[in-house]
Amino acid sequence: MPVGNVELVKLNPVKGIKIGITEAHVRYAGRKDLTVFDIIAGANTAVVTTQNQFCAAPVQLLREFIAKDSPRYLIVNTGNANAATGEDGKQRAKTTCVALAEKTGVAAEQVLPYSTGVIGETLPADKIIAGLDSALANLSDDNWLGAAHSIMTTDTTPKGHSEIVEIDGTTYTVTGISKGAGMIRPNMATMLGFVATDANIEKSLLQNILTDTVNQSFNRITVDGDTSTNDCCTLIATGQVGEMIDSENHPHYQAIYQAIKNVMIRIAQLIVRDGEGATKFMTVKVTGGETSEECAKIAYEVAHSPLVKTAFFASDPNWGRILAAVGKAGVMLDQSKVAVSLDDVRICERGGLAQDYTEARGSEVMKRPEITIHIELGRGQASDTVYTCDLSYEYVKINADYRS
Amino acid sequence: MPVGNVELVKLNPVKGIKIGITEAHVRYAGRKDLTVFDIIAGANTAVVTTQNQFCAAPVQLLREFIAKDSPRYLIVNTGNANAATGEDGKQRAKTTCVALAEKTGVAAEQVLPYSTGVIGETLPADKIIAGLDSALANLSDDNWLGAAHSIMTTDTTPKGHSEIVEIDGTTYTVTGISKGAGMIRPNMATMLGFVATDANIEKSLLQNILTDTVNQSFNRITVDGDTSTNDCCTLIATGQVGEMIDSENHPHYQAIYQAIKNVMIRIAQLIVRDGEGATKFMTVKVTGGETSEECAKIAYEVAHSPLVKTAFFASDPNWGRILAAVGKAGVMLDQSKVAVSLDDVRICERGGLAQDYTEARGSEVMKRPEITIHIELGRGQASDTVYTCDLSYEYVKINADYRS
Numbered sequence: 001m002p003v004g005n006v007e008l009v010k011l012n013p014v015k016g017i018k019i020g021i022t023e024a025h026v027r028y029a030g031r032k033d034l035t036v037f038d039i040i041a042g043a044n045t046a047v048v049t050t051q052n053q054f055c056a057a058p059v060q061l062l063r064e065f066i067a068k069d070s071p072r073y074l075i076v077n078t079g080n081a082n083a084a085t086g087e088d089g090k091q092r093a094k095t096t097c098v099a100l101a102e103k104t105g106v107a108a109e110q111v112l113p114y115s116t117g118v119i120g121e122t123l124p125a126d127k128i129i130a131g132l133d134s135a136l137a138n139l140s141d142d143n144w145l146g147a148a149h150s151i152m153t154t155d156t157t158p159k160g161h162s163e164i165v166e167i168d169g170t171t172y173t174v175t176g177i178s179k180g181a182g183m184i185r186p187n188m189a190t191m192l193g194f195v196a197t198d199a200n201i202e203k204s205l206l207q208n209i210l211t212d213t214v215n216q217s218f219n220r221i222t223v224d225g226d227t228s229t230n231d232c233c234t235l236i237a238t239g240q241v242g243e244m245i246d247s248e249n250h251p252h253y254q255a256i257y258q259a260i261k262n263v264m265i266r267i268a269q270l271i272v273r274d275g276e277g278a279t280k281f282m283t284v285k286v287t288g289g290e291t292s293e294e295c296a297k298i299a300y301e302v303a304h305s306p307l308v309k310t311a312f313f314a315s316d317p318n319w320g321r322i323l324a325a326v327g328k329a330g331v332m333l334d335q336s337k338v339a340v341s342l343d344d345v346r347i348c349e350r351g352g353l354a355q356d357y358t359e360a361r362g363s364e365v366m367k368r369p370e371i372t373i374h375i376e377l378g379r380g381q382a383s384d385t386v387y388t389c390d391l392s393y394e395y396v397k398i399n400a401d402y403r404s
Numbered sequence: 405m406p407v408g409n410v411e412l413v414k415l416n417p418v419k420g421i422k423i424g425i426t427e428a429h430v431r432y433a434g435r436k437d438l439t440v441f442d443i444i445a446g447a448n449t450a451v452v453t454t455q456n457q458f459c460a461a462p463v464q465l466l467r468e469f470i471a472k473d474s475p476r477y478l479i480v481n482t483g484n485a486n487a488a489t490g491e492d493g494k495q496r497a498k499t500t501c502v503a504l505a506e507k508t509g510v511a512a513e514q515v516l517p518y519s520t521g522v523i524g525e526t527l528p529a530d531k532i533i534a535g536l537d538s539a540l541a542n543l544s545d546d547n548w549l550g551a552a553h554s555i556m557t558t559d560t561t562p563k564g565h566s567e568i569v570e571i572d573g574t575t576y577t578v579t580g581i582s583k584g585a586g587m588i589r590p591n592m593a594t595m596l597g598f599v600a601t602d603a604n605i606e607k608s609l610l611q612n613i614l615t616d617t618v619n620q621s622f623n624r625i626t627v628d629g630d631t632s633t634n635d636c637c638t639l640i641a642t643g644q645v646g647e648m649i650d651s652e653n654h655p656h657y658q659a660i661y662q663a664i665k666n667v668m669i670r671i672a673q674l675i676v677r678d679g680e681g682a683t684k685f686m687t688v689k690v691t692g693g694e695t696s697e698e699c700a701k702i703a704y705e706v707a708h709s710p711l712v713k714t715a716f717f718a719s720d721p722n723w724g725r726i727l728a729a730v731g732k733a734g735v736m737l738d739q740s741k742v743a744v745s746l747d748d749v750r751i752c753e754r755g756g757l758a759q760d761y762t763e764a765r766g767s768e769v770m771k772r773p774e775i776t777i778h779i780e781l782g783r784g785q786a787s788d789t790v791y792t793c794d795l796s797y798e799y800v801k802i803n804a805d806y807r808s
Contacts, residue, residue: 054731054739054755084727086740086756119724120757183711183728224710227732229724306628306710306795307587307803314804320523321630323488324587327458328631335458336490351458352490353524391710396797399711400718 002157002274003281003389004370011144012162012173014196016040016238019143021150024131026124027079027117032150034128036100036135037074037194043238045071046207047112048214050231056083057090057123058113059230061097065109072110074234075100075128076192078153078179082115082123083229092125099129103136116153116179116192116230148177151192154398155181157274161266163259167252170242172199174259178233178267182276182399184223193218193233195263199256200239202246209260210235217264220296221387223275224395225304235260272387277394280312281370284386288377294331295377295384301329302373302386309391312371317362319347326375337378342371406561406678407685407793408774415548416566416577418600420444420642423547425554428535430528431483431521436554438532440504440539441478441598447642449475450611451516452618454635460487461494461527462517463634465501469513476514478638479504479532480596482557482583486519486527487633496529503533507540520557520583520596520634552581555596558802559585561678565670567663571656574646576603578663582637582671586680586803588627597622597637599667603660604643606650613661614639621668624700625791627679628799629708639664676791681798684716685774688790692781698735699781699788705733706777706790713795716775721766723751730779741782746775 017039024034039045047066049059065071075096082089097111115123148158160177176195201209214233245252273281284302286295302308305325311318322340327333335351342365346354365371421443428438443449451470453463469475479500486493501515519527552562564581580599605613618637649656677685688706693699706712709729715722726744731737739755746769750758769775 051734052728052731053733053735053737054727081724084724084739084752084756086754088756118722119728120722120752183725226709226711226725226728229728229731305630306799307630310800310803313800316804318523320485320488320633321587323458324456324523324630324633327456327633329457330455331457333457335488348488348524350490352488352492391800393797393800395710396714396717396795396800399714400720 003278004273006157006270006273008145008158008160009162011148011160011175011177012164013141013144014173014175014238015198015240016043017196017236018139018141019147020135020138020140021143021146022131022134022138024077024127026077026127032146033078034131034135035076035147035150036139038139039072039236040238040240041072043236044201044203044206046210046235048210048233050228052227052229054084054229056081056115056230057085058082058093058115059232061090061093062112062232065112069107069109071112072106073100073104074112074114076114076151077128078151079117080115080121080123081117081119081230083119085120085122089123092123095125096128100132103132114192114232116151119229144175144177151177151179153179154276155179155274159267159270159274161263163262165255165259167255170252172197172241172256172259174263176263176267178271180271181274182223183226183228184221184271184275193267195234195260196236196238197256197260198238198241200242200244201237201256202244205246206235206237209257213261213264216261217268220385221268221272222300222303223272223389269387272389275389276398277392278389279392280390282312282388282390283372284388285372285383286375286377287383288379289382290380292382292384295382296386298326298329298331298375299384299386301325302375303388306391312366312390313392315363315366317347317359317366319362322373323348333377339376341374342366343368407682408677410561410674410677412549412562412564413566415552415564415579416568417545417548418577418579418642419602419644420447421600421640422543422545423551424539424542424544425547425550426535426538426542428481428531430481430531436550437482438535438539439480439551439554440543442543443476443640444642444644445476447640448605448607448610450614450639452614452637454632456631456633458488458633460485460519460634461489462486462497462519463636465494465497466516466636469516473511473513475516476510477504477508478516478518478598480518480555481532482555483521484519484525484527485521485523485634487523489524489526493527496527499529500532504536507536518596518636520555523633548579548581555581555583557583558680559583559678563671563674563678565667567666569659569663571659574656576601576645576660576663578667580667580671582675584675585678586627587630587632588625588675588679597671599638599664600640600642601660601664602642602645604646604648605641605660606648609650610639610641613664617665617668620665621672624789625672625676626704626707627676627793673791676793679793680802681796682793683796684794686716686792686794687776688792689776689787690779690781691787692783693786694784696786696788699786700790702730702733702735702779703788703790705729706779707792710795716770717794717796719767719770721751721763721770723766726777727752737781743780745778746770747772
């Protein structure tokens with residue numbers, strides 16, 4: 001069961017993007033598992049991919065292809081990650097791109113491949129290719145919700161968000177979807193985020209926007225600290241609405257940037273809310289650091305600590321575990337200047353228990369399904385925030401049972 | 405239930421060390437929770453302590469004291485970590501040292517304090533002081549096994565080891581005990597290891613031996629990646645046997661060093677075998693690296709990965725998770741040169757599945773209670789090894805219930 005409000009708003013169509021989904025039986029029967037994005041000619045596309053050295057075959061191929069040509073199609077399968085599959089895996093991914101390119105009259109390099117699912121098994125490229133006609137026949141501009149479903153693996157809920165911005169009489173749309181629930185500690189991207197806008201954004205600026213907003217969204221979430229081999233986040237600007245936005249000084253830039261950032265943060269947080277076995281959604285906010293890097297480091301230590309995560313699962317205000325996690329981040333701290341609060345309850349200050357703290361107040365706040373852990377370091381002005389969830393029996397069950 | 409053979413050998417007395425244990429009711433009634441070590445005058449003592457910035461009050465005090473004088477007594481309580489207790493915690497620890505010093509006629513600085521248990525609660529110094537007479541009356545040179553019991557917290561089994569070395573007609577004894585089962589990813593030391601030898605080892609050489617052997621034992625184990633606020637490992641050379649060993653060139657040095665290292669590794673591994681909820685003991689061996697640092701880094705990524713740990717709990721040869729963990733260590737790798745084996749079963753080579761691997765062989769090896777994960781990087785000659793355990797329902801249960 002995901003944590004908190006995970007209801008989707010209406011996922012508005014984005015002019016210039018059509019989506020087709022179908023059942024290709026990659027791993028399971030009776031579920032949509034193949035998704036094709038059709039991108040209008042002239043659109044700009046930016047991608048960030050996993051920093052995992054064992055990056056999957058489709059990620060390797062995607063990096064080569066996008067360096068050569070403008071993407072016209074994205075082909076996405078679930079059920080098989082095509083990772084740790086060597087040269088054979090890369091060839092198999094390529095045959096699916098070639099097949100789609102031939103059916104649609106574009107170059108093979110204009111088809112970007114994405115895979116998610118089990119690592120280390122052979123990609124059934126023939127099944128994917130056999131499903132392409134059906135996916136293409138299904139192409140529609142109002143298929144974002146269907147795609148949010150068809151890219152799921154261990155997710156229990158589809159993930160998407162959409163914003164409409166009106167500036168000076170021009171109406172822009174930004175819509176995005178994501179998937180992921182485990183192996184989540186993205187590094188430069190997460191396993192499958194697709195965001196599109198109909199705005200006309202210059203290519204290098206688009207890449208900057210993607211990198212920047214990913215650093216505030218997908219790169220600030222963690223479920224279990226495990227960085228996937230297949231992480232990819234893709235941002236498409238179809239250029240169907242408004243004039244060219246080619247710099248941060250363009251009058252429409254800030255509004256579009258904010259809309260993209262809002263979509264990114266929402267679909268990233270939805271992954272944590274649907275974290276495997278999650279019963280609580282925690283925001284770890286670190287302030288008063290010398291640099292935002294050290295704040296992020298401390299926030300991640302807290303967010304990754306199994307002892308902190310199990311204490312939150314148990315609603316046990318065992319806050320010493322938070323301090324132990326803060327202390328192991330390798331940042332020189334003056335204990336007497338550090339303060340820790342859970343929502344509005346100050347638990348620790350001057351290296352010890354806060355004056356007005358009581359176990360009753362601690363227990364009350366720990367029972368909440370959404371909690372902000374605020375750690376003030378007293379060293380400077382920098383801050384950073386990471387989103388995470390607790391660690392429950394269910395996490396162990398899901399990951400001890402997965403693959404079956 | 406601890407994993408594999410955790411039976412203790414006879415813990416031989418060490419000339420110059422007496423140990424007294426008693427019930428001080430620090431947290432629970434009906435169990436020994438206060439341990440006093442009496443060290444003969446003239447002995448040398450070396451200590452390494454946690455690198456956690458929220459190091460506990462006794463750790464802070466211990467560092468001050470050992471810089472000033474030679475230790476004559478160690479005072480160890482369980483049930484309360486006296487961590488995150490601010491200046492008051494330090495004063496409380498000090499009063500226990502002062503009380504023991506007055507009873508025994510040594511300086512307060514010659515009494516080193518150690519605490520383990522819950523973080524953030526006030527140390528009942530009065531109860532500890534009230535227990536001192538009983539502990540002193542109990543002093544005996546054959547009390548190591550009793551001490552191994554009385555320093556336990558969530559441990560399910562006492563931990564100790566002993567070796568006797570004879571060189572050129574001189575017989576040396578090395579005996580050590582440890583405790584710990586959770587919040588285990590020591591950084592320069594672990595939560596309470598005490599090792600003593602009757603050899604006469606020069607003070608700075610003793611410190612070198614401690615640092616070196618800790619780096620191969622306590623600093624290479626992890627249960628949950630959480631570094632404790634109270635980690636301390638202490639090595640005492642009482643100087644009651646043999647001539648002074650003052651350099652690595654002394655003819656007895658290598659044999660003594662090896663005996664100390666053996667004791668260190670055994671009592672460190674016993675902590676992992678008793679890891680909270682552990683059902684499997686895993687040795688993560690990384691070879692073929694450019695530096696031992698990068699090998700250790702990769703080994704820790706694998707050892708800390710919740711996905712790897714739950715796969716081992718489930719005996720599921722989901723080896724893609726091992727590769728994903730290897731790949732996220734931030735070490736540049738050529739996938740085609742990496743090979744991974746579980747014991748004698750090669751599972752992965754050239755970035756994909758090994759030729760002779762079968763799921764049946766993978767399943768068979770994953771069922772074993774003790775498994776070596778061997779990762780060959782194909783980059784160089786360096787290697788390193790880390791010991792860890794799996795992640796089970798029981799781990800979550802223990803840590804969701806602890807404090808109650």
